[in-house]
Amino acid sequence: MAEATLPRPSAHRLRPLGRDLIGLVLIALVGLAGYVLFPDNLAFLTRVISVALLVLSLDLIVGFCGIASLGQGALYGAGAYAAGIACVHGVTEPFLLILIGAAAGAVMGLLTGTVMLRAHGLPQLVLSIAIVQLLHEAANKASSITGGSDGLSGMIPAPLFGIFEFDLWGRSAYLFGLALLIVVFAALRFITRSPFGMICRGLKEDPLRISALGIFAFPVLLKMFVISGAVAGMGGALAAIATQVVGLDSISFEISANALVMLVLGGIGHLYGALIGTVILMALEHVVAAINPFHWMTLVGAVLIAIVLFAPRGLSGTLDEAARLLTRNRWGARP
Amino acid sequence: MQTALSIAMDAFAYGMALFIICIGLSLTMGLMRVVNLAHGAFAMIGGYIASYAARDLGLGYGFGILLAMVGTVLLAIPLERLLYRRIYDRSELSQVLMTIGITFCVIGITNYFFGPTLKTIPLPPELARPIDLGFRSIAGHRLFVIASGLVVAGGLWFLIERTGFGIHLRAAVENAPMARALGVRTEIIYAASFALAIGLAAFGGVVGAEFLPIEPYYALRYMVTFLVVVSVGGAGSIPGALAACLLLGAIDVTGRYLVPDFGNFFFYLAVILVVCTFPRGLMGRAQ
Numbered sequence: 310m311a312e313a314t315l316p317r318p319s320a321h322r323l324r325p326l327g328r329d330l331i332g333l334v335l336i337a338l339v340g341l342a343g344y345v346l347f348p349d350n351l352a353f354l355t356r357v358i359s360v361a362l363l364v365l366s367l368d369l370i371v372g373f374c375g376i377a378s379l380g381q382g383a384l385y386g387a388g389a390y391a392a393g394i395a396c397v398h399g400v401t402e403p404f405l406l407i408l409i410g411a412a413a414g415a416v417m418g419l420l421t422g423t424v425m426l427r428a429h430g431l432p433q434l435v436l437s438i439a440i441v442q443l444l445h446e447a448a449n450k451a452s453s454i455t456g457g458s459d460g461l462s463g464m465i466p467a468p469l470f471g472i473f474e475f476d477l478w479g480r481s482a483y484l485f486g487l488a489l490l491i492v493v494f495a496a497l498r499f500i501t502r503s504p505f506g507m508i509c510r511g512l513k514e515d516p517l518r519i520s521a522l523g524i525f526a527f528p529v530l531l532k533m534f535v536i537s538g539a540v541a542g543m544g545g546a547l548a549a550i551a552t553q554v555v556g557l558d559s560i561s562f563e564i565s566a567n568a569l570v571m572l573v574l575g576g577i578g579h580l581y582g583a584l585i586g587t588v589i590l591m592a593l594e595h596v597v598a599a600i601n602p603f604h605w606m607t608l609v610g611a612v613l614i615a616i617v618l619f620a621p622r623g624l625s626g627t628l629d630e631a632a633r634l635l636t637r638n639r640w641g642a643r644p
Numbered sequence: 645m646q647t648a649l650s651i652a653m654d655a656f657a658y659g660m661a662l663f664i665i666c667i668g669l670s671l672t673m674g675l676m677r678v679v680n681l682a683h684g685a686f687a688m689i690g691g692y693i694a695s696y697a698a699r700d701l702g703l704g705y706g707f708g709i710l711l712a713m714v715g716t717v718l719l720a721i722p723l724e725r726l727l728y729r730r731i732y733d734r735s736e737l738s739q740v741l742m743t744i745g746i747t748f749c750v751i752g753i754t755n756y757f758f759g760p761t762l763k764t765i766p767l768p769p770e771l772a773r774p775i776d777l778g779f780r781s782i783a784g785h786r787l788f789v790i791a792s793g794l795v796v797a798g799g800l801w802f803l804i805e806r807t808g809f810g811i812h813l814r815a816a817v818e819n820a821p822m823a824r825a826l827g828v829r830t831e832i833i834y835a836a837s838f839a840l841a842i843g844l845a846a847f848g849g850v851v852g853a854e855f856l857p858i859e860p861y862y863a864l865r866y867m868v869t870f871l872v873v874v875s876v877g878g879a880g881s882i883p884g885a886l887a888a889c890l891l892l893g894a895i896d897v898t899g900r901y902l903v904p905d906f907g908n909f910f911f912y913l914a915v916i917l918v919v920c921t922f923p924r925g926l927m928g929r930a931q
Contacts, residue, residue: 377737424916428923430736431679435875438868439915446909562868566744573741603760603860607752613745617738618730 329498332581333491340487344480351479353595355551358486361587362544363564364571365497365580366414369537371569372578373501374530375513379565380421380437381541383444386560387417388542390448390455393555396464403466403485407546414542415535422534426527438562445560460556464549482551489547493540497580500536509533510578570609573616576623585624649780651901652894657786659893660793661855665848666873667800667885668841674880675817676834678728679736681743683845684863684870685750690716690846691858692754695763705768709850716846717839724838732834747863755860763858765850789851796844801882813837876918878925887926891918 343354367381391413392406400406425436448455455461469481500506511519512526520526549555558564567590575586590609598605620627669683690712698708727746731739771788774781804810815823816830824830849858856866877888892911899910918926 371737377740379740424920427920431673431879432875432919432923432925434736434740435872436916436919439872439912439919442868442908443912443916446907446912450906450909570741570744573737577737603752603755605752606748607756610745610748610750610752613741613748614727617734617742617745618727621734621738 329495332498333495336494336584337487337491340490344483344487351483352551353591355479355483355486356548357588357591358483358490359544359548359551360564360568360571360591361490361584362493362547363541364568364575364583364587365493366537366539366541366544367568367572368577368580368583369497369501369533369540371572372583373506373509373513374533376425376530377434378425378437379434379562379569380425380439380441381537381568382560382562382565383421383437383441384414384417384538384541385545385548385564385568386441386444386448387538388414388545389549389555389559390461390545391542392546393461393464393549394454396466396549397461401464401466403469403550406466406550407489407543410542410544410546410549411539412542414538414540414545416538417542418534418536418538419531421538422531425534426530437565441560441562441565445557445562448560449557456555458557460554462554464553466550466553479551482547486547486551489543493543494580494584497540501580505529505532513578570613573623574612576625576627579623579625579629582623582625589624647901651898653782653786654901655894655897656890657789658855658897659890660790661848661852662869662873662893663793663848663886663889664789664796664851665845665856666870666877666889667796667882668844668848669870670874670877670879670881670885671800671837672841673874674878675813675837676732677817678732679739679743679871680728680841681740681867681871682746682750682863683743683841684867685747686716686720686842686845687849687852687866688754688858688862689719689750690849691765691853691862692758692763693846694850694853695765695858698765699763705765705771708765709847712850713843713846717843720839720842721835724835728838744867747867751860751863758860760860765853765858767854785854789854792847792851796847797882797886804882809833809836872912872915874925876915876925878922878927881925881927884925884927888918891926 340358344351347354363381363385366384367378370376370378370381388410392410395409396406400409421437421440424440425433428436449457451457452459469485501509508519508524508529512524512529516526545555545559548559571586571590572583573586574590575584576582593608594605597608616623622630665683665687669680672678672680672683693715694708694712697703697711698705703711723746727742731742767785771784773784775784775787804813812823812828812833815826816828816833820830849856849862856862873888873892874885876892877884877886892914895914896908896911899906899908903910
């Protein structure tokens with residue numbers, strides 16, 4: 310029992326890195342499998358990737374910092390509109406557009422974070438909703454810049470590396486998005502495991518103890534908001550590049566609530582969970598909502614109730630639990 | 645002047661309708677510490693029952709209101725036993741998710757049975773025609789809403805501050821184990837206040853149907869509005885909820901009259917300003 314709980318130095322150092330590599334390769338393989346198996350649905354799959362970036366960014370705030378937000382669409386929409394507006398005005402290089410989206414998202418993260426961190430608990434949730442609704446109305450009103458309720462269109466991104474055009478089938482857009490997702494995911498694994506990520510987790514678990522260590526919570530959480538904004542902004546920019554339209558729905562309460570549902574389904578505080586939840590829920594929506602949107606709502610509602618009752622840690626948390634139960638005998642009885 | 649007066653009258657009536665619906669939510673959130681986003685769904689169920697009773701069965705408006713309140717509470721009791729009881733002491737996020745889930749289910753099922761059309765609740769002739777107040781005339785329905793709001797506010801204040809039930813409720817909220825040790829049946833108290841909140845929601849749904857029309861997406865469309873109003877007022881405070889409803893109702897109605905293009909812009913701007921200045925709401929209690 311005692312030696313089972315002792316850390317094994319060599320394994321301890323190597324295992325997370327090895328597991329990360331395997332995880333990234335798995336994501337790439339699944340992504341490429343999607344490319345090969347569903348060549349007619351690449352536009353939809355690209356949308357899945359862009360929403361996955363949104364859900365990952367939400368996980369940074371909800372899962373790692375313990376801040377409930379129903380307004381993540383504000384960050385996503387900021388990235389989408391910034392990239393879209395830049396593209397319409399002649400900045401067409403895709404990598405640059407993604408960077409513009411990330412920058413806009415980060416700035417928006419800084420602003421929303423500053424406002425949201427003023428309150429705690431429920432008022433915080435309400436602030437996040439108010440912010441996204443306010444921006445929604447503003448984007449609707451400023452139709453000379455954003456296209457209003459008609460949406461922003463007419464953007465033509467330049468070919469990737471000057472060779473691969475963003476064609477009708479969305480092949481380059483999908484592969485571009487997949488590469489972006491893998492890079493971002495690797496970066497996030499690194500960030501969440503860094504001392505900074507650990508402090509965020511600590512602030513979620515026990516804020517009093519962390520402040521007793523002499524750490525001031527506000528700048529730490531604000532930093533996470535900025536990172537989250539950059540990730541969500543990249544997701545929005547990817548959607549703008551891939552669909553070449555930015556609509557008001559990208560900056561709405563609905564997309565924020567959907568992102569939270571996906572995150573909870575996959576498992577909060579778990580980066581793989583964010584991906585799993587996004588893929589499952591969007592695939593289900595693709596199939597069920599095509600039949601009848603109201604059946605879709607009933608189904609999502611039932612899934613939400615079931616998760617809260619039976620699997621509060623989401624699918625990935627439940628899988629973890631199962632894996633722990635299965636491997637317990639091999640590592641000795643761990644608490 | 646004439647415009648200003650009619651805007652003020654509309655804003656006052658709208659704020660009162662909001663108050664009747666939201667005060668139940670404020671009680672569940674402030675006293676029972678449950679973020680019940682499905683509150684609007686219960687208001688919607690009330691509206692559907694009243695519409696069915698008054699329009700399809702031909703019973704009167706009053707009967708419609710009564711049936712709506714009783715029916716909605718009866719529907720809510722099994723939900724309280726099966727679902728809500730399990731999230732009383734869980735995190736806010738769990739409560740938000742579970743009640744959003746309930747809302748989605750209610751919307752889907754309602755649409756399945758009643759179809760996606762708008763439901764009207766026919767008003768009795770006394771309420772449908774304008775009533776002369778001496779200096780000006782006002783739609784009878786508006787007057788009825790305002791009066792109901794005042795009665796609800798006064799009645800609730802009396803119930804919570806002045807009756808034995810109110811004392812037990814406040815004790816159960818303050819310290820549940822101690823209240824239980826002193827012989828207060830907290831489960832019954834909670835169930836009763838939950839039923840009261842749901843009944844008020846149904847009442848508000850019917851009475852406010854002229855402002856917030858009954859349709860399948862009702863629960864989702866106004867969910868945010870109700871939540872925002874309660875949190876601006878400070879959960880659990882009757883004067884706070886009243887102030888928030890009147891303030892936000894006034895801002896919303898005035899904004900829609902004067903600058904209709906901006907939609908809800910001023911409403912949410914006001915919300916951000918208020919929550920930033922009063923993080924616990926206008927008259928919230930310290931947690």
